[in-house]
Structure formats: C-alpha cells, structure tokens
Amino acid sequence: MFSVVVPGRPCLTDIVAVDSQPNGQATKFAFSIPANPPFTDLVVFLLPGTVFPPDTGAAIYIQTPDPSGSPTDFRFIGALANEKPSGIFPVQSPLPTPNGAPSTEAEQEDEMLDEGAAAGAAANAVITLGISIEPAQNIAPQLAALEEDASQKGALVRVPQGQAQQKQISTKVLAQRVIGNAFNFLASFAESDPKKQGHEVVSLKSFRDWWAKFERRIDMDPTFLERVDPNAEG
Structure with a gap:
C-alpha cells in the first residue's frame, strides 16, 4: 500500500x-x-x-x-x-x-x-x-x-528566494521521478481484476522486479534522480 x-x-x-x-x-x-x-x-x-x-x-x-x-x-x-x-x-x-x-x-x-x-x-x-x-x-x-x-x-x-525556489523544485522533481519511474515500469504489467470490473492490479513480483532494476540504476548512477531531465524542460 x-x-x-x-x-x-x-x-x-x-x-x-x-x-x-x-x-x-x-x-x-x-x-x-x-x-x-x-x-x-x-x-x-x-x-x-x-x-x-x-x-x-x-x-x-x-x-x-x-x-x-x-x-x-x-x-x-x-x-x-x-x-x-x-x-x-x-x-x-x-x-x-x-x-x-x-x-x-x-x-x-x-x-x-x-x-x-x-x-x-x-x-x-x-x-x-x-x-x-x-x-x-x-x-x-x-x-x-x-x-x-x-x-x-x-x-x-529568512531564506533567499532563489534558494527556497531551488529546494522546492528539486524535492518535487525527486518525488515525481521516483513515482514516475515505478508507474511507467509497472503499468506494462497491469492486468484486469476479475473481481472488480474496470480495476487493474499489479503483482508483487512486478514491484520487486521494478525495485531490482531501480536499485541497479542507483548503484550505477547514484545521482540520476537529481539531474534535470532535458526532455522534461519547457
């Protein structure tokens, strides 16, 4: 949960x-x-x-x-x-x-x-x-x-306005990337719930597979979540 x-x-x-x-x-x-x-x-x-x-x-x-x-x-x-x-x-x-x-x-x-x-x-x-x-x-x-x-x-x-804005952006980006990384991976494994029409479920194994992949990425590049994604910039 x-x-x-x-x-x-x-x-x-x-x-x-x-x-x-x-x-x-x-x-x-x-x-x-x-x-x-x-x-x-x-x-x-x-x-x-x-x-x-x-x-x-x-x-x-x-x-x-x-x-x-x-x-x-x-x-x-x-x-x-x-x-x-x-x-x-x-x-x-x-x-x-x-x-x-x-x-x-x-x-x-x-x-x-x-x-x-x-x-x-x-x-x-x-x-x-x-x-x-x-x-x-x-x-x-x-x-x-x-x-x-x-x-x-x-x-x-008092915190300088630039520093406060930078902190807010960085934490928001970090949260979005963790959730987005998990959602994008797990979405491909979603299956219809036979007990609830219109609902989709994801197996715990799929979540473990996502974390194993996510952990390997962190081991290889610990700062990848902190870098700004050029594709996300306007």
Whole structure:
C-alpha cells in the first residue's frame, strides 16, 4: 500500500500493520528505519493501484530518537491523499551533544564514558515512521497547524528566494521521478481484476522486479534522480 525512499538507501517495502479492524482491514502502519547514517528527508508514496476510501487520507507521523538513542513521542509531519499520492517530508534527529567541559580528571573520565555510551546508543537508534488512515476532517487541522508552525519558523529564519525556489523544485522533481519511474515500469504489467470490473492490479513480483532494476540504476548512477531531465524542460 505504501513505500518509503530514504535518499541513498534501498526502497523500503517492509511495512508492518499495527492494528486490525473488524473487517480485517488495517488502518495503521509503520516502517522502522535505522537513524544512521543520518538523513534529513524521506519520500513516502502510494503504490500503484492504492486508493483511499472517500473523505480519508494518510496522516504521516514520525518518532525520532533523542540524543541518548531513546525514542521520543510521535509528531505529525504531513499527509497523503488520493490527489497527493506522494510527498517528501523533513526528518530531524538530534545528535548527542557535549554537556560542557568537566573540571576534574575524574569528571573527564566519566564524561568520556557517558559520551561513548550515548554515541553507541545513537548509532543503533531507529526512526519509526507511522502512517494512519484517518478521516480528512481529522487531518486538516493538523496540516493547518503544521503550516502555521512552518510559517512562524520561516519568519525567524529568512531564506533567499532563489534558494527556497531551488529546494522546492528539486524535492518535487525527486518525488515525481521516483513515482514516475515505478508507474511507467509497472503499468506494462497491469492486468484486469476479475473481481472488480474496470480495476487493474499489479503483482508483487512486478514491484520487486521494478525495485531490482531501480536499485541497479542507483548503484550505477547514484545521482540520476537529481539531474534535470532535458526532455522534461519547457
């Protein structure tokens, strides 16, 4: 139903359902992502053929580790909908920071041990991405609060207009290319669903074949998603 791409890493498909409704349909899912090496953004997208029920969407939450590597509370970072099947979301995972210079030799030794333990815990820390299918009326206020928070932070830190535009274009292009690459490959394997007239399905094997091809492309040319496609330029 969903997949995740962390730049520079293999596409994640090992989604876990964390609840079950009486009808057998899950509405809450999770991905476990190693926090190291650090990353600042990730892409979440709907797999081809996935459609939300009317007036619903997917709320995206993230749980990042604190400096000791322990998990913090989940926080809302965005949403997907039928009209927005993919998105790039920011990730902020705090790193261990020194607590000040110890004054005595014993304190220095204690501090070194503490920092070593914290670094070891952080190295094995996991970021949990939570996806919850929720009514659109529940997601809308969270999106509004998120946008307001972003605007307030933007007022404190002014970014040159050219840089902001360049970031927006690059993330949009990256999301479009991941989804477009998958859709173009999988579309040729779509078959009519005998149970639902007018619907098409794609086998999981076809998705695995797409990812194997996509991964080989990344191995051979890690920056191909970042380059502007001359054929796409107006």
